[in-house]
Amino acid sequence: MDTRPRSFYVLAGFFALFLLFLYGPMISVLVLSFQGPEGGLVFPMNGVSTHWFDKLWQGGGQVEIGGALRRSLKLALLVMVLTVTISVLAGLAFRRRFRGATLLLYVAIASLIVPSIVVSLGIALEFRLIDDAIKAIGMDLGIEWIQNDFVSALGPFSSGLGAHLTWTLPFGLLIMFAVFNRFDPAYEEAARDLGATPWQTFRHVTLPMIAPFLIGVAVFGFTLSWDELARSSQVMGADNTLPMQLAAKTTTVTDPEIYALGTATTGGSILLVIMMFTLASLLQRRRQRG
C-alpha cells in the first residue's frame, strides 16, 4: 500500500476543522437544549431533561414564538410556490433567445451582489413613499378607513414577500437555466409532431421531465426564506419572522428555552428537506421502473 503524502494529513486536518465549524455549533445547541430544569445557557450540563421543550410547547415562557413561527412558515411556503412558478416560466422564456435577453438576465442576477441589508433598507424606503401616496389619496378622496386605520403598507406579505423574492428568484432562475441548458428540444418537437398543443406539451412532457429539479428549486426557495434575516430586518412592519424573533431574543433570554427552539426549528427544516428528497427519489424511481 502506498504511503500517503504529508499534504493528505494537512488537508484532512483542514477538512476536520471545517466539519467542526459546520456542525459543532449545531451539536452544542442540540445538547444544551436538553439542559436540566436548573441548568443555564452555557455548559456544563446540569442534568438531562426535555423540560425546555415542554416549556416551549406550553408557551408563556420567555420565548413567545407561536405567531412568528406561523408567519414564517406561511411566508416561506408562499415564497416557495412563487419561486418555483416564476423561475419555471422565466426559464422557459429565456430559451427563446429574445432581443435583450442577456441584459435582462444580468439585471435579474446582479441584485445578488447588493448587500441584503441595503436591499432591505431600500425596500423600506420605497414603501414609505407608497405609504405617503396612499395617505395622500385617502385625504384627497376622503376615504375614511385610510384616514382612520391605515398605518403602513409594510408587512410580511407585501414588502416582506418582495424582499424574500429578490433573494430566491435569481437563484431559482439560475437553476432553471442549468436545467433547460441540458433539455433537448427534440422532446418538445416530438410532442408537437404527435399532435400535442403547446399546453399539452408542457403538461405531459416538459413539466414531468423537469419535476425532479423543481423540487430542488422548491427546497431552495423555502429554506432561503425560512432563515432569511438581513433582508427581512427592515421590511416586516410591525410583525416579526421567526429568525427576527430569535435574533431579538438571543440578547434578552436567560434560559435554554431558546436552544430548545433552535433544535425544534432545525429539526423541522431537516425533516422538510428529507421529505422533499424522498419525494424526488420516488419520482425518479417511478420513471426508471416499469
Place this chain on the structure above:
Amino acid sequence: MTKAQAVELAAVTKRYGDALAVDAISLKVKAGSYCCLLGPSGCGKTSTLRMIAGHESVTDGDILIGHTVVNEDPPAQRGTAMMFQSYALFPHLSVAENVAFSLRMKGVGRDQRISRAKELLDLVSMADYADRKPNQLSGGQQQRVALARALMTEPSVLLLDEPLSALDPFLRVRMRSELKRIQKELGISFIHVTHSQEEAMALADLVVVMNDGRIAQAGPPREIYNAPRTPFVARFIGGHNIIEEGGRTITLRADEVSLMPPGEAPESHRAAKVSDIEYRGPDVRVSLETERGEELTAVLGERAFFDRPLDIGSAVAVGWRPEAVHELSAEG
C-alpha cells in the same frame, strides 16, 4: 393506414440570419417511394427534412404534401411524422404510453390507446417490452419504439433524421432491412436523411445528393453510382476515380480499372506504381500513383488479385474499357 402522399419542394429556401442553409431546392418525391437525402454534414439535408416536418419555418418557396401547400401548417396537420435522431422517447412514460402518446393527446381512453399501441409494437417486434421505460431498452429497441410511435399518427409521409447513426454497424444493417420491410408493408413515403452513401444505396428508390444547400444530383441509386453528374457526387458516393483525360473530366469506377504487367496490354492508358494495398476480404483495394502524378484506386476481386499478386512499388499498366468512362460536368 392513410394513403401515401407525394412530397414536392418548389424552390425551398432556408436562411438562418445571413447564413444560407438551403438554397432554392426543387424536388419531387413520388407517393409511396423511399427517398434518401444524402450529403456531408452542413449540406442542408436536415434543415430540408425539418422544414418538411414543420419544425423549421420555410424562408422562401413552397412545400407540398399531396396537392396541399403546407408551409404554414403545424407538424401534426401535415400528415407527416418524424423520427428523431436521438429518438426523443419520453423518459417518464412507459414504452406503450410513448407509442400511445398521440392518441392520449386526442383524448383517447387508456385501455383503447394501449391496445392500439400494442398492435404497433407488434409490427416492430417490441410487444414484450410494452411496460418498460425507454432507458431500460437498447439503442436498437429504442429505435423500434420511436418508429412505432411515429407510425401511430398514421402518417402518409414518414420523415427519418439519421435514424441508424446511433446504432452499431451490425445492428445498422439489420435495422436497414427492417425499415425497408416496414416501408413496403405500409406503402407510405419515407424521406430519410443520412450521410452514409451505403445506407442510401441500400434503401432508396430516389437518392438525393446534397451539397452546400443545393441538390447536386437526384436519381435512382444505380444512376447515381454509374453516372454521377459532378466530381462532388462521384467523390461523395465513393468507389470512383476522377481524372483528366483529353481535356475532359472523367470518372472511372474503381472496379472497372484493370491492372496488367507493364507492356503486356497494348491498349493501356496509364503507367503506374502501386503505392498501397489494402486487403478487405471480398476484394483488394490497390492504390496507384501514375507517371503523371495522379492517384488512382483499383478494386480487384480477391481471387483475381491473388492470381497475379502485386507488391507495393510494383510497376503496372492501368487500363479500362472505353464504355467505363463517364464524363462529369465541371461544376461542383
